[in-house]
Amino acid sequence: QVQLVESGGGSVQAGESLRLSCATSERTFSSHVIGWFRQAPGKEREFVAAISRSGGRTDSADSVKGRFTISRDNTKNTVYLQMNSLTPEDTAVYFCAATPDYYGPRRRANDFTYWGQGTQVTVSS
Numbered sequence: 001q002v003q004l005v006e007s008g009g010g011s012v013q014a015g016e017s018l019r020l021s022c023a024t025s026e027r028t029f030s031s032h033v034i035g036w037f038r039q040a041p042g043k044e045r046e047f048v049a050a051i052s053r054s055g056g057r058t059d060s061a062d063s064v065k066g067r068f069t070i071s072r073d074n075t076k077n078t079v080y081l082q083m084n085s086l087t088p089e090d091t092a093v094y095f096c097a098a099t100p101d102y103y104g105p106r107r108r109a110n111d112f113t114y115w116g117q118g119t120q121v122t123v124s125s
Helices: none
Strands: 005-008 010-013 018-023 031-041 047-049 058-060 066-073 078-083 090-098 118-123
Touching: 005 090, 005 118, 018 031, 018 090, 018 118, 031 066, 031 078, 047 066, 058 066, 078 090
Parallel strands: 010 118
Antiparallel strands: 005 018, 018 078, 031 047, 031 090, 047 058, 066 078, 090 118
């Protein structure tokens, strides 16, 4: 069982930045693809970004390309989501997820086995 803990959420103004972290004590963390998803009130959970086991490959949704960057530090068992130029449309609960079943980034929530509890990001105009 991989336990994931997100942190770094908060309330910011449009145009500001936040960095989310997804940490685990799982020693096999580097054997998991990690993804970030978000869910706004009344909307379905949507893919944000994902990163391969080694960190060499990433993928991100068109809505965040050029603004959000996913990275990982396997020595710290942590994945980061750097979010710049935030807009009110980015307001959501952000979840990180992990899967040991693939090597490259995945977009489908069903591909991920383990999920964190989420961290709230609120962007006001």
